[in-house]
Amino acid sequence: MSFEYIKFGKEEKDFIEKIEEISGQNVYSCYQCGKCSAGCAFSSYMDKTVNQLIHLIQVGQKERVLAANTHWVCASCLTCSVRCPREIDVAALMEAVREYQLREEPEKVKISNIPKEVLDKLPNIALVSNFRKKTE
Amino acid sequence: MVRYSYFPGCNLKTNAKGFEETAIAVSKKLSAELVEIPNWNCCGTVHTLSTDNMMRRIAPVRVLSRSRKHIDTLDEETPNEVVTLCSMCNSTLKIVNDEVKHDHDKLEKVNYQLEEDDEIYKEDMEVKHFLEILRDKIGFENIAKNVVNPLKGLKISPYYGCMLLHPDKAAIDDVEMPSVLEYLVESLGAEVVDSPFFKLCCGSYQIVDEDRIVDSQVTKIVEAARKRGANALVVACPLCAYNIDHQQKILKEKVPGKLPLPVFYFTQLMALALGVPLKLNHFEDHHINPKPLLKELGLSGGKK
Numbered sequence: 001m002s003f004e005y006i007k008f009g010k011e012e013k014d015f016i017e018k019i020e021e022i023s024g025q026n027v028y029s030c031y032q033c034g035k036c037s038a039g040c041a042f043s044s045y046m047d048k049t050v051n052q053l054i055h056l057i058q059v060g061q062k063e064r065v066l067a068a069n070t071h072w073v074c075a076s077c078l079t080c081s082v083r084c085p086r087e088i089d090v091a092a093l094m095e096a097v098r099e100y101q102l103r104e105e106p107e108k109v110k111i112s113n114i115p116k117e118v119l120d121k122l123p124n125i126a127l128v129s130n131f132r133k134k135t136e
Numbered sequence: 137m138v139r140y141s142y143f144p145g146c147n148l149k150t151n152a153k154g155f156e157e158t159a160i161a162v163s164k165k166l167s168a169e170l171v172e173i174p175n176w177n178c179c180g181t182v183h184t185l186s187t188d189n190m191m192r193r194i195a196p197v198r199v200l201s202r203s204r205k206h207i208d209t210l211d212e213e214t215p216n217e218v219v220t221l222c223s224m225c226n227s228t229l230k231i232v233n234d235e236v237k238h239d240h241d242k243l244e245k246v247n248y249q250l251e252e253d254d255e256i257y258k259e260d261m262e263v264k265h266f267l268e269i270l271r272d273k274i275g276f277e278n279i280a281k282n283v284v285n286p287l288k289g290l291k292i293s294p295y296y297g298c299m300l301l302h303p304d305k306a307a308i309d310d311v312e313m314p315s316v317l318e319y320l321v322e323s324l325g326a327e328v329v330d331s332p333f334f335k336l337c338c339g340s341y342q343i344v345d346e347d348r349i350v351d352s353q354v355t356k357i358v359e360a361a362r363k364r365g366a367n368a369l370v371v372a373c374p375l376c377a378y379n380i381d382h383q384q385k386i387l388k389e390k391v392p393g394k395l396p397l398p399v400f401y402f403t404q405l406m407a408l409a410l411g412v413p414l415k416l417n418h419f420e421d422h423h424i425n426p427k428p429l430l431k432e433l434g435l436s437g438g439k440k
Contacts, residue, residue: 024187041337077337078302082311095185109345123151125375129181130341
């Protein structure tokens with residue numbers, strides 16, 4: 001067992017509150033069973049699994065949450081949300097972290113950097129949904 | 137003949153023309169015609185999961201309100217239902233419809249915006265996916281009776297993707313064990329091949345900037361179906377179709393040797409079985425050409 005001391009002050013509490021406000025979810029409902037991560041189709045691409053990210057949100061570790069790629073790898077397929085035994089809309093928490101970040105830096109995907117031939121080739125359903133999730 | 141108010145969504149006019157044209161042709165054959173809403177707009181594809189972004193709820197509610205107006209111009213027996221073909225539209229419209237019906241504050245805010253265009257949503261619509269109409273209103277027995285060209289030899293693995301089944305309030309069938317595509321495929325005379333990855337997300341919009349994720353999902357989905365003996369996949373979502381179809385072509389170039397599986401929309405299979413002209417399928421838009429398989433099985437010649 002390893003442990004570390006973390007800061008848990010106003011900044012941390014504000015972060016938790018904001019995530020709860022955007023997502024409409026109570027992050028403390030999560031009891032860390034890990035079912036979301038087990039069923040997630042993309043866990044192998046995430047540097048923190050979904051339940052690890054939720055744990056970091058629970059303890060207000062904003063920098064670590066925002067540094068993870070978990071919420072950007074999430075494709076909003078909602079498998080976690082329909083399976084959560086605590087009925088948390090887990091995907092909404094991922095969306096809340098994305099939104100939190102996008103409201104500061106509105107372009108995770110820079111549309112002007114995507115080559116024209118890629119834009120021409122992709123169906124509009126892919127472009128619209130990607131820009132809706134990755135730009136503000 | 138029952139006429140339904142039909143919402144195409146953004147992709148049915150571009151990449152998925154074959155999906156729309158076969159659906160309309162099939163719907164006429166089954167006396168449940170899909171009539172397009174004249175002034176529809178994009179529903180926004182993905183629904184926002186945030187609670188505080190009202191702007192992203194306006195487009196889907198506008199679709200519901202315009203569909204309601206459209207229904208007034210159709211027949212008396214036309215139900216207050218908007219029918220979608222795309223599973224993303226299905227999910228987005230159902231979620232927002234449910235939200236505004238349960239939260240009048242939200243509805244009021246959206247209606248305030250719609251009023252500028254002389255529109256209002258009165259919570260009097262239901263959203264249906266065309267598969268629900270086929271199952272609940274037309275019935276698989278009825279579909280089977282209309283088959284003139286049974287799809288003998290096609291071994292189809294149904295791929296639901298996420299948005300036909302997620303979230304619970306948008307699900308058209310049992311969330312973990314759906315059967316609607318299986319029954320449909322069987323009623324057309326084809327064989328069903330079960331695959332464990334029938335709803336493993338294909339990677340969806342990650343195709344734009346993280347296509348490596350989509351590649352690995354597509355490999356899993358296609359390999360699982362192939363191992364179990366499938367020679368084609370059936371889908372209901374234009375994005376799943378694009379991802380699986382197009383990425384297989386890319387993967388084939390990277391890892392040669394394995395034959396890709398063609399991807400059909402469920403309405404294309406119906407069109408083949410019900411004897412609808414082949415050109416409506418727009419197979420030229422597919423990246424994995426299904427024609428050689430159909431030719432081999434003697435299914436491309438229309439009526440036998």
